[in-house]
Amino acid sequence: MLRPQLKNLVAYIQEMYQCEAFLPLHEPRFNEREKELVMDCIDSTFVSSVGPYVDQFEKQIADYTGAKYAIATVNGTAALHVSLLLAGVERGSEVITQALSFIATCNAISYCGASPVFVDVDKQTLGLSAESLSDFLSQYAFVKDEQCFNKHTQNRISACVPMHTFGHPCEIDRIKAICEKWCIPLVEDAAESLGSVYQNQHTGTFGLLGAISFNGNKIITAGGGGAIITQDEQLAKKARHLTTTAKVPHKWAFNHDQIGYNYRMPNLNAALLCAQLEKLEVYIQNKRETAQKYQAWCQSNQVAFVSEPPNAASNFWLNAILLKDQAEQQNFLEYANNQGVMTRPAWTLLNTLPMFKDCLAMPQNNAQYLSEHLVNLPSSVR
Structure with missing residues (x-):
């Protein structure tokens, strides 16, 4: 079962990008x-x-x-x-x-x-x-x-x-x-x-x-x-x-x-x-404005948004949210993509891939948490 506000997030994204067809995660802008x-x-x-x-x-x-x-x-x-x-x-x-x-x-x-x-x-x-x-x-x-x-x-x-x-x-x-x-x-x-x-x-x-x-x-x-x-x-x-x-x-x-x-x-x-x-500077300002919209929506709907770290100004290449658990993550990914809104998790942790699984690794508690909770949202320049 997906929280109603997460279904509303998909509708909010479609409205923000004024997109009724497929919405990619990040597409280029040329003129x-x-x-x-x-x-x-x-x-x-x-x-x-x-x-x-x-x-x-x-x-x-x-x-x-x-x-x-x-x-x-x-x-x-x-x-x-x-x-x-x-x-x-x-x-x-x-x-x-x-x-x-x-x-x-x-x-x-x-x-x-x-x-x-x-x-x-x-x-x-x-x-x-x-x-x-x-x-x-x-x-x-x-x-x-x-x-x-x-x-x-x-x-x-x-x-x-x-x-x-x-x-x-x-x-x-x-x-x-x-x-x-x-x-x-x-x-x-x-x-x-x-x-x-x-x-x-x-x-x-x-x-x-x-x-x-x-x-x-x-x-x-x-x-x-x-x-x-x-x-x-x-x-x-x-x-x-x-x-x-x-x-x-x-x-x-x-x-x-x-x-x-x-x-x-x-x-x-x-x-x-x-x-x-x-x-580039226009694009970055536009993307930071998009991030502000996402952050404001998330604060109003009890969804954790990944904001820029202290002492930093991010380009917000890809916006991200953190969901309650892996089940909710997977349910949201399926729902959003079925609605034509491209979302994705973070990459498969590299230390789990067959060619690197025998490499030395410290405990990956935070990386594992992020791999099971994080979802990237559409972040193209609007």
Whole structure:
């Protein structure tokens, strides 16, 4: 049996979005400006990974986030993969992350030949828990020669990757301090948090490197795309080199000095993103207004709404509610989707997937609770 107010929530969503047909969870918004820049790119014939729109986009995304450097990639997973390599993640090492995340987080770790180690998330921020991280390191880690090792496996702990879940910043300042104490490079999975700030600083700029996604369901998109952001000039140069097949610059010769990756964003996608960036602040304001409407409705109807954490301003990429138990969660998901209103739970916890089930994991009490209670609501720009 579903609470009447949850059925009313579905009707409220349909009314808010003025939608009588299928309502997706998050869809892109395009207009004539996108068509104008894409056609200009097509007419220029520079549609692949070299072109002025790539340069323009990289400058704009660096300026927007406050990073000194940005390197455009084909997607967020590629950005995270290369960021981990540049942070020193190597085969046989371990990377601390969270189980409540999209599969790309652990895929990127696996591409490096490393193994994820799962700590719990914080129930308020939905991101990696500073307490769980500290508990894990106190129990399992030691530092030698300014490097961190797992005293049970003897493997090096080569990085920590917190994720800013649904655009809500985690307590990245506390996580950074813990990582510095234990000599662990910090790489931020900021795939979902473009436009989100913590203590007036953009997510993705606290760590050594940050990875952003521009997938089709993100706040701005080119159908795909990603970016590495960093304050370190040498890391930026290495990122640009690695993502361009490690090709040594030359007018005509094809010389490569190491194994590289064909990860650079095409100029065609960058043109689309340059147009999208022009509207980013408008989109964020619109999404924050939508979140306020959801929050007000939830407060009036005794439904728990996931609000932005303290000291943070979230882009509210995806709005979320917490229901009474897993049965109510599943009943609401079935009802809403049958009514044409797309809703979804959080991802299946990564430590329960077959390829990661044998990886070391701290107790996942908060992550488990969120996986059984949380539901994402439609969050497109209205």
